[in-house]
Amino acid sequence: MSEAYVPVEAGFGLEEGYLSLEDILMSQERLPCRAETALPRLAAVLGKAGAEPLGSVPEGTKLEIPLWLAKGLYDNKRRVISVELPKIYKESWRTVFTADANVVDLHKLGPFYYGFGSQLLNFDSPENAEIAQTILQTFIGRFRRIMDSSQNAYNEDTSALVARLDELERVLFRVGQKGLNDFQSWEMGQASQITASSLVQNYRKRKFTDLDS
């Protein structure tokens, strides 16, 4: 059945998906950084506005800047900023993830744990290898639960199951649910009933609002 809107998948790796809405949202996430040189005239932009609007950010200031800006400013040779790891990617949290990834509420901590973690590998931190390893192990550890809950919850309220999942895991969960729902409705003979395409339904909706305005 054709969908009215097929979302562009997240790029999910070192490169972001340019057209992916999810990756755009993900790149808004803030990253703790430190200014390694004075950044003239950027105080207002970076939210550190002092008395004058064209003030500069002095060297050594702690900043919280979005990922897309950090990626632009970060340069191995010129060292404009240095990037610190957000706390969930630090050693202490990595131990938690290794112990049991299933108990962690990734939505509260993330909600873009995997995507953001992969992006962090762009900044050559000495802990890169461990971060990549932990992210992979977390995914593997949580895979079974996502698969089982998405393929078994038929006709149930899934909000409790989904609440603790990362955005990427939610997409997976929805895919699993679609497989289950499609099969169940086929088995019960609902698939042979002809229904209006979702495209047509949306088209009608839009027409009504046009009439109202």
Next chain:
Amino acid sequence: MDPAEVEFLAEQELVTIIPNFSLDRIYLIGGDLGPFNPGLPVEVPLWLAINLKQRQKCRLIAPEWMDVEKLEQIRDQERKEDTFTPMPSPYYMELTKLLLNYAVDNIPKADEIRTLVKDTWDTRIAKLRLSADSFVRQQEAHARLDNLTLMEINTTGAFLTQALDHMYKLRTNLQPGESAQSQDF
């Protein structure tokens, strides 16, 4: 793929019917069918069989494997072994559903058959899920899933391929080789 599309493919399977009318051989793109003579069994695709049955033009003969004893054997075999056992028909689930829906009066012990096939299906799906989990856990690169039917692949296929896709990307992150270099301007 939609389950309805899988069902469409299953409707090409041949089944035996006993017509109660006479008609010469008919010539279709998919092949010639008939001739139909009252009382003489003839093999036709499932879609035609169902259509004739709905108009009460024929009696359906259940496929050989659609039999309580044979299905019990298949179910027990499926439960005993760790791997997938070969199914009597690549479209066993679809055939059972269609035949039991439209020709329930021509199939003896229809309810038992329905339960048995469903049991076999559940066992196989549980197995599929178990092997998918161990596949991911051990980070294997390839797997052989013999004897899976299209409908079974179809229910978990989209989920599994997407999950493996994500896992592959996470794994390439582990080796910051060429991909990391290209980021450096």
